[in-house]
Amino acid sequence: MNDKIINITLTRRKLTEILIGLVGLFLTSGVVAAILKYLWPQTAKKGETSEIKIASVDEVPPGSAKKFSFNGKASVLLHMPAGFRAFGAVCTHLGCIAYWKPDENIIYCPCHIGKYDPNTGAVISGPPPSPLPAIDIIVKEGAVYALNWKDPNYVKTISFYAGAA
Ligand code: FES
Numbered sequence: 001m002n003d004k005i006i007n008i009t010l011t012r013r014k015l016t017e018i019l020i021g022l023v024g025l026f027l028t029s030g031v032v033a034a035i036l037k038y039l040w041p042q043t044a045k046k047g048e049t050s051e052i053k054i055a056s057v058d059e060v061p062p063g064s065a066k067k068f069s070f071n072g073k074a075s076v077l078l079h080m081p082a083g084f085r086a087f088g089a090v091c092t093h094l095g096c097i098a099y100w101k102p103d104e105n106i107i108y109c110p111c112h113i114g115k116y117d118p119n120t121g122a123v124i125s126g127p128p129p130s131p132l133p134a135i136d137i138i139v140k141e142g143a144v145y146a147l148n149w150k151d152p153n154y155v156k157t158i159s160f161y162a163g164a165a
Contacts, residue, residue, distance in 0.1 A: 050148075051145040051146070053145050054077050054146050055077060055144050060078075060084070062079050062080075063079065064079055064100075064102070065077060067089065070135055070146050070149075073088050073089075074089040074097045075146070076089045076100055077137070078107075083139075085119060086134070086137045087133060087135060091111065092128045092132065093111070093114055096112075096114075098114065112126060114126035114127060114128040116132050121134050133149055134151070135147070136149075
């Protein structure tokens with residue numbers, strides 16, 4: 001009988017301790033996971049590519065664009081006269097999202113009027129210090145696939161930048 005009374009008292013205390021421990025573990029693991037993801041962003045290993053379907057060719061007729069996300073970064077696929085191009089759309093100035101502006105044939109950042117060449121990603125005018133990061137793509141079987149960032153250091157750079165902002 002005494003065992004049962006002791007058990008109930010200990011069970012409540014234990015249950016409280018376990019619940020507090022689980023909540024603490026849950027919160028701590030989320031913070032640790034976020035820190036690890038920040039320190040070691042996922043990048044394709046050298047020579048390793050993964051094909052991520054962006055769009056079917058019919059979806060993006062010549063002169064048009066499609067927004068998509070690549071490795072968690074806002075990106076844009078453009079169908080130029082010379083073929084498909086894909087770039088990260090995070091402006092290299094202060095991180096606003098740039099977009100395709102067909103009437104001016106540019107990729108445009110509205111925050112400080114940054115303008116990029118839609119064929120190369122190069123800066124045309126405005127404060128951006130560097131080109132938009134290009135994404136290697138492949139067109140096959142009627143669809144466009146993203147492979148990897150042309151500059152493998154881009155993800156590390158933008159992660160650092162995002163953390164510093
Ligand atoms: S953030 Fe794009 S031009 Fe400033």
